[in-house]
Amino acid sequence: MIRTLQERGVHQGIDVFMECTVVGLLKDGDRVGGAIAYWRETGRFVIFRAKAVVLATGGYGKAWKVTSNSWEYTGDGHALAYEAGAELIDMEFFQFHPTGMIWPPGVMGILITEAVRGEGGVLTNSKGERFMWKYLPDNKRKEFAETPEESQKWVDMVVAGKQTDARRPPELSTRDNVARAIYTEVKEGRGTPHGGVWLDISFQDSDRVKKKLPSMYHQFKDLADVDITKQPMEVGPTAHYAMGGIRADPDSGASTVPGLFAAGECTGGMHGANRLGGNSLSDLVVFGRRAGMGAADFAKQNAQWPSVNEDEIQNHVHRAIAPFERSGEDPYAVHSALQDVMGKYVGIFRNERDLEEGLRQLLSVRQRIENTHVEGSVLFNPGWHLARDLENLAVCAEATCRAALLRKESRGAHSRTDFPKEDAKLAKVNMSVKKSQEGMAVSATPCPQMPDELRKLFE
Secondary structure, X not given: OHHHHHHHHHHOOOOOOXXXXXXXXXXXXXXXXEEEEEEOOOOOEEEEEOOOEEEOOOOOHHHOOOEOOOOOOOOHHHHHHXXXXXXXXXXXXXXEEEEEEOOOHHHOOOEOOOHHHHOOOEEEOOOOOOHHHHHOXXXXXXXXXXXXXXXXXHHHHHHOOOXXXXXXXXXXXXXXXXXXXXXXXXXXXXXXXXXXXXXEOOOOOHHHHXXXXXXXXXXXXXXXXXXXXXXXXXXXXXXXXXXXXXXXXXXXXXXXXXXXXXXXXXXXXXXXXXXXXXXXXXXXXXXXXXXXXXXXXXXXHOOOOOOOOHHXXXXXXXXXXXXXXXXXOOHHHHHHHHHHHHHHHOOOEEOHHHHHHHHHHHXXXXXXXXXXXXXXXXXXXXXXXXXXXXXXXXXHHHHHHHHHHHOOOOEOOEEEOXXXXXXXXXXXXXXXXXXXXXXXXXXXXXXOOOOHHHHHHHO
């Protein structure tokens, strides 16, 4: 879908600047008036003057070592908006998909579709126990099958396209619940040799598995030398999706900074505390269009071109090339350190002591980021690109940690072991992150009121 939209845009005459990385937004007073970027191939800088800017940069899963995200997911849009004065919300809510590959190391984190469990795949620990039944929430337990036989009946009937009174398997609980269950099994010593659990669909008809799950069959065969029609898959939670991001108006995509718009995973508020599987592409199509229309309307209403501040441009340039001019650490080592902190202290389960220690270590890592050094030239230098990416990841990591500290409850993808229940009062607030003269400021702000025409749909 994404590729089709991109090709459609090119066909309509939209210019696409490949291998071009934005390092800062330019402002004319309070208004965003363009961006400064560099060509990765040559290292040359380029200025884009614009009456409106739309950010659609994805998430920041590369803040964690085990992630389904590509190398591009480094929180660029989050950080660009934050540095420009925009408000971020819900940064404590980061979704860990329950099933990612964990072996061999080269494929760690690659996603395993939920369709495997939907087609009857079961989760077992090292003792062969099908453990998900004991992790079902009490208020949802009646929605799930009580026995393996009822689970299999549900699978068989769904596959046949028939109605059934059987309830769905416990493996089809929400992503956050399944991820926490797997994490707990491993932590309590019932994990597989490489620190995960088994996902097994080999007992189902092999021809049906190959037909319904061809990508998974080839993924494991090619990358792990595992035949999923004969062997179980070794899986574990993987950092997957950011529910938090730029506060954007739902109708126009406008951020809290004039001239700046956003859509997709870099925005916050769309999915609340926990995104449902399968709806991120529809989010992009619907709210991407709204953000584009909102930006176009803003540009029409503000016909005068914003001015460009030469000093601001030079500041961005100096900041970008600083890693070549200073001595310090290799950015890859610093990235690994940041990921270790996030994995240990700001992961699936959190508590105040861990979050405070995590924040302390993140601030130390941030100082190391400011002193990273790269060798070589500006021509396609991945170390240089990472040095800049680390600055963006540091913003997102700190915001996630600070917001998680402030939300003293468990809700959706945010689980506090010291506050295991939901707090009704906190259901009515967003954790807001803004840049201040003193640094990063986090506060609880009231959630926007639902419009009356929408509220009536839920009454």
